[in-house]
Amino acid sequence: MTEPIKVLTANIDKPNSASIETYGDYAAARKALAMKPEDVVTLVKDSELRGRGGAGFPTGMKWSFVPKNAPKPTYLLCNADESEPGTFKDRVLIEQDPHLLLEGMLIAAYAIGSCPMGYIYIRGEFYFGATVLDKALEEARAKGFLGKNIFGTGFDFDMTVHRGAGAYICGEETGLIESVEGHRGQPRVKPPFPAVVGVFGGPTVVNNVETLACVPLIVKNGAEWFKGFGTPKNTGPKLYCVSGNVKKPGVYEFPMGINLKELIYDHCGGITGDRKLKAVIPGGASAPMLLPDEIDLPLNFDAVMKAGSMLGSAGIIVLDESVCIVDAVWRLAKFFAHESCGQCTPCREGTNWLESILDRLERGEGRPQDADLLLDMSDNIGGKSLCALGDAAIGPVISSVRKFRDEYVYHVTHKSCLPGTRRYRRLDMPVAAH
Amino acid sequence: MAKVTIDGVEVDVQDGINVIEAAKAADVHVPHFCYHPSLTVVGQCRMCLVEVEGMPKLQAGCATPVKDGMKIHVYNDKVDKARKGQMEFLLINHPLDCPICDKAGECPLQDYSFNYGSVESRYGEYKRTYPGMDRTAIGPHVVQNMNRCIHCTRCIRFTQEITETKELGFFKRGAATEVGVFPDTPLDNWMSACVTDICPTGALTTREFRFESRVWNLDSAESVCNGCDVGCNIFVGHRNGQVFRYRPRVNPDVNDHWLCDYGRFSHERYETDRVVVPKVRNEDDYLGISTWIEALDAIAVAFNGTSGEKIAVIASANMTNEEAWLAKKLFADNAGAATLDVMVDAIGPIKMKTRTEWILGTQGAPNFRGVQNVGVGAKTTKTVEQLMTEGAAGIDVLYICDAGFSDRAKDPQVIANLRQAKTLIVHSWDVNHPLNEVADVLLPATVHVEKEGTFTNLQGRVQRIHQAYPPKGQAVTDVEIFRRIGVKLYPAAAEFRSADVEEMFETMRGDVPALANVVWSDDGSGAVASQPA
Numbered sequence: 001m002t003e004p005i006k007v008l009t010a011n012i013d014k015p016n017s018a019s020i021e022t023y024g025d026y027a028a029a030r031k032a033l034a035m036k037p038e039d040v041v042t043l044v045k046d047s048e049l050r051g052r053g054g055a056g057f058p059t060g061m062k063w064s065f066v067p068k069n070a071p072k073p074t075y076l077l078c079n080a081d082e083s084e085p086g087t088f089k090d091r092v093l094i095e096q097d098p099h100l101l102l103e104g105m106l107i108a109a110y111a112i113g114s115c116p117m118g119y120i121y122i123r124g125e126f127y128f129g130a131t132v133l134d135k136a137l138e139e140a141r142a143k144g145f146l147g148k149n150i151f152g153t154g155f156d157f158d159m160t161v162h163r164g165a166g167a168y169i170c171g172e173e174t175g176l177i178e179s180v181e182g183h184r185g186q187p188r189v190k191p192p193f194p195a196v197v198g199v200f201g202g203p204t205v206v207n208n209v210e211t212l213a214c215v216p217l218i219v220k221n222g223a224e225w226f227k228g229f230g231t232p233k234n235t236g237p238k239l240y241c242v243s244g245n246v247k248k249p250g251v252y253e254f255p256m257g258i259n260l261k262e263l264i265y266d267h268c269g270g271i272t273g274d275r276k277l278k279a280v281i282p283g284g285a286s287a288p289m290l291l292p293d294e295i296d297l298p299l300n301f302d303a304v305m306k307a308g309s310m311l312g313s314a315g316i317i318v319l320d321e322s323v324c325i326v327d328a329v330w331r332l333a334k335f336f337a338h339e340s341c342g343q344c345t346p347c348r349e350g351t352n353w354l355e356s357i358l359d360r361l362e363r364g365e366g367r368p369q370d371a372d373l374l375l376d377m378s379d380n381i382g383g384k385s386l387c388a389l390g391d392a393a394i395g396p397v398i399s400s401v402r403k404f405r406d407e408y409v410y411h412v413t414h415k416s417c418l419p420g421t422r423r424y425r426r427l428d429m430p431v432a433a434h
Numbered sequence: 435m436a437k438v439t440i441d442g443v444e445v446d447v448q449d450g451i452n453v454i455e456a457a458k459a460a461d462v463h464v465p466h467f468c469y470h471p472s473l474t475v476v477g478q479c480r481m482c483l484v485e486v487e488g489m490p491k492l493q494a495g496c497a498t499p500v501k502d503g504m505k506i507h508v509y510n511d512k513v514d515k516a517r518k519g520q521m522e523f524l525l526i527n528h529p530l531d532c533p534i535c536d537k538a539g540e541c542p543l544q545d546y547s548f549n550y551g552s553v554e555s556r557y558g559e560y561k562r563t564y565p566g567m568d569r570t571a572i573g574p575h576v577v578q579n580m581n582r583c584i585h586c587t588r589c590i591r592f593t594q595e596i597t598e599t600k601e602l603g604f605f606k607r608g609a610a611t612e613v614g615v616f617p618d619t620p621l622d623n624w625m626s627a628c629v630t631d632i633c634p635t636g637a638l639t640t641r642e643f644r645f646e647s648r649v650w651n652l653d654s655a656e657s658v659c660n661g662c663d664v665g666c667n668i669f670v671g672h673r674n675g676q677v678f679r680y681r682p683r684v685n686p687d688v689n690d691h692w693l694c695d696y697g698r699f700s701h702e703r704y705e706t707d708r709v710v711v712p713k714v715r716n717e718d719d720y721l722g723i724s725t726w727i728e729a730l731d732a733i734a735v736a737f738n739g740t741s742g743e744k745i746a747v748i749a750s751a752n753m754t755n756e757e758a759w760l761a762k763k764l765f766a767d768n769a770g771a772a773t774l775d776v777m778v779d780a781i782g783p784i785k786m787k788t789r790t791e792w793i794l795g796t797q798g799a800p801n802f803r804g805v806q807n808v809g810v811g812a813k814t815t816k817t818v819e820q821l822m823t824e825g826a827a828g829i830d831v832l833y834i835c836d837a838g839f840s841d842r843a844k845d846p847q848v849i850a851n852l853r854q855a856k857t858l859i860v861h862s863w864d865v866n867h868p869l870n871e872v873a874d875v876l877l878p879a880t881v882h883v884e885k886e887g888t889f890t891n892l893q894g895r896v897q898r899i900h901q902a903y904p905p906k907g908q909a910v911t912d913v914e915i916f917r918r919i920g921v922k923l924y925p926a927a928a929e930f931r932s933a934d935v936e937e938m939f940e941t942m943r944g945d946v947p948a949l950a951n952v953v954w955s956d957d958g959s960g961a962v963a964s965q966p967a
Contacts, residue, residue, distance in 0.1 A: 167607075169607075184603075184604060186604075189475060189476055189477035189478075189494065189496075189497045190497070191497070191499070337608055337609065338608055339607075339608070340607065340608040340609070341607050341608070341611075342585065342604070342606070342607045342608045342609065342610070342611030343476070343478045343585065343587070343604070343611070344477070344478045344479070344480055345478070345479050345480045345481070345520050345523045345524055345584070345585070346480055346519070346520060346523055348523075348585060348608060348609055348611060349523035349524065349526055349527060349609065350523055351608070351609070352562075352608065352609035353523075353526060353557070353559065356559040357558075357559070360558075360559070367558065369556075373556055377519075379515075379519070380515075380516065380519025380520070380522070380523065381519075383491045383492065384480050384483060384492060384516055384519065384520065385480065386477055386478060386480070386494075
């Protein structure tokens with residue numbers, strides 16, 4: 001059995017873990033600032049660190065896309081808009097170990113070059129996290145770890161915490177950039193990509209909290225040490241968020257690639273009430289569902305992708321046999337319809353339509369053609385929308401219709417949920433408008 | 435230059451332009467709603483999705499720059515499925531009220547729904563509506579029906595990028611997203627009605643044209659706005675001798691896609707009774723209806739009984755180049771009139787954006803520059819200003835080529851001063867103009883949509899206007915009036931034999947230096963304009 005590790009979470013159980021006294025004196029940043037920026041990028045490239053926000057894009061490569069000698073300053077944005085349902089790993093790091101993130105940002109800013117300013121875009125609901133970060137920033141500034149001439153190297157860098165107003169779409173990097181600039185939070189059309197034209201017109205790197213938190217560890221311990229966790233191409237420690245019908249939900253840290261079945265049954269204590277497993281969503285709300293016979297797989301980017309789903313932000317939602325799948329998918333579809341920014345056609349109209357159909361099915365007003373309609377419509381949304389929200393919205397719908405078609409048909413023919421399943425919504429309550 | 439293949443057609447296009455523009459070179463139309471050549475690219479409507487070989491996903495044609503060697507498919511099964519899908523999404527919440535919509539007939543949404551829409555809807559839910567936003571006046575000219583909106587944000591970008599007044603914005607999100615004005619900031623700018631042109635649905639319509647006519651019942655004539663000296667290119671929408679609307683005609687060098695509200699609604703001045711017959715003052719000092727023969731006789735009597743020094747002519751900046759040239763030929767060269775001058779009222783300034791820069795209209799008439807170019811006002815003993823303020827005493831014949839040559843011509847004092855001339859001959863189209871009553875000979879004239887000819891705008895650009903409908907009643911164009919007088923007074927002179935303005939323009943090239951090198955161009959969009967001289 002793979003044992004949990006304490007690498008990213010090394011500090012979080014310590015008393016007063018958020019203070020700079022507990023954390024230390026930014027030894028990794030001192031080491032990095034003594035290196036050449038290119039060497040730091042190479043080090044991160046060698047570590048094969050992949051973005052922890054969901055897409056799994058190699059971080060070192062992302063940094064190297066930033067053009068040198070751009071006319072405008074480069075910016076570093078930390079994406080702390082953790083709003084994917086089922087994901088709560090960044091929150092732990094922000095609230096318990098903010099200095100790990102700050103040190104990671106300092107190193108990242110140094111590595112990408114000519115970066116005078118970093119922004120931590122934190123979702124508005126993380127009020128406590130924002131206050132922790134603000135306090136941590138004060139501490140770091142007081143120690144001279146931020147500001148002018150850091151560690152006497154002549155490197156200037158500072159950061160600010162930007163609180164969002166509670167929009168999932170602002171976790172999309174160009175939506176985040178728009179929001180930081182003070183505009184309506186809606187994604188931009190690409191190209192140009194943020195690495196070329198990002199926030200305030202300057203080249204911009206957007207990294208997830210957990211990604212940046214890995215950076216000091218890589219600098220401190222080296223790329224080989226980092227690669228010691230996990231398998232080639234899927235390296236490093238990884239935080240897994242487990243929620244849903246398990247006995248011990250929570251954030252677990254393992255080397256990348258823990259077996260999903262082992263995670264659920266051994267580490268999380270199995271299913272609540274020892275019921276049967278029905279489906280697992282392995283990577284946050286947008287990941288396609290996996291059936292019980294598909295879960296014997298390592299939780300890394302490539303293996304989950306091969307299984308037809310995605311690791312995403314590693315928000316694992318466990319559904320047991322008592323869950324009405326149409327109700328669960330309806331709830332997810334409602335989330336995406338509610339969070340669609342409304343600018344592009346397939347997402348604005350499509351997500352709302354998906355939700356209406358699922359709502360109708362759940363109310364016992366389903367029609368025989370609905371299952372096929374959901375699939376065909378999803379095809380018209382997927383890959384056609386301006387940003388990835390459209391693709392995210394169809395993940396649970398397509399997978400559930402394919403894998404639980406019988407249950408959809410049952411809703412149409414019997415005008416009710418499968419016996420033994422329950423829904424979490426009271427149908428007599430009016431559905432609130434968006 | 436980049437060599438790209440679009441649906442099998444290989445074309446050379448400028449490197450880095452987007453697929454929609456590149457496809458035009460291959461004569462392939464990429465359906466689109468939100469893309470507009472003069473606004474930023476947002477890639478929102480997803481209608482312009484095309485397949486680019488080598489890219490896994492379909493790409494938005496508006497946001498994809500072409501690269502050398504790119505192979506693009508605008509029409510294949512994969513793209514067709516996607517396009518029909520987007521069309522379905524756009525139509526599920528659209529009211530489909532084309533039968534009562536003013537945009538029907540010239541509506542991109544309607545056109546594309548014929549091409550890519552489905553006869554049977556798969557949408558079994560309630561349509562989204564925006565209660566209270568279905569006939570909202572969001573400004574003095576623009577009425578919004580949010581139910582018809584497809585959220586392309588062209589109007590928002592217009593107010594952000596062209597007028598920079600930023601009245602419009604997106605509110606709410608998801609399916610509830612709405613376009614609206616910010617509180618207490620109505621859509622009230624000098625080009626506000628342009629949003630109705632660029633709106634690809636009937637969501638934005640003008641108060642003035644709303645429910646006035648089905649667009650397919652209107653005829654259209656290519657013309658130039660006569661509101662100011664910018665000379666915006668327009669389509670005159672007309673039927674049965676009535677102008678219903680002006681619409682901007684694309685000319686990237688002058689008005690691009692735009693038209694100011696003042697110019698757009700300036701045709702309302704033609705909604706008046708018209709002078710339709712000549713009138714001559716008789717021995718009893720009564721201005722009575724006459725025939726053209728009687729009127730020309732009266733003019734001949736006046737001209738023959740006097741010498742050139744005592745003839746004064748007030749031309750007008752509303753005249754076309756041809757009219758002004760013929761007037762100069764008639765009065766200065768043949769009759770030897772000592773006074774031949776033109777003036778123009780100041781206006782605005784009205785800002786207008788070409789594709790690249792702002793230009794300012796400062797004159798209240800379209801052709802002051804052109805009239806001066808042909809030689810009017812070059813040699814004159816008195817100016818119009820002098821005639822208006824000092825009076826026309828001592829002048830035997832005062833010939834006013836256009837009663838509306840200046841707004842000041844309605845001032846009773848100015849009228850009294852002008853009336854000091856022994857004989858007053860006036861062209862007028864407005865039956866209510868006060869100069870009409872004091873004229874000795876009143877000739878029925880035409881408005882600019884009834885004329886053929888050319889105007890020269892502030893850039894020196896010579897632009898052709900076309901007749902929308904024939905003149906009213908017995909009215910004739912000024913060219914024809916001068917020709918009739920010329921034939922009557924100087925039968926030997928060659929220039930009065932023909933009223934063909936295009937032929938006349940060729941003659942003028944030899945006579946007017948500013949017109950000698952005019953080259954007519956046609957950029958393919960229907961805009962006809964010359965290079966600046």
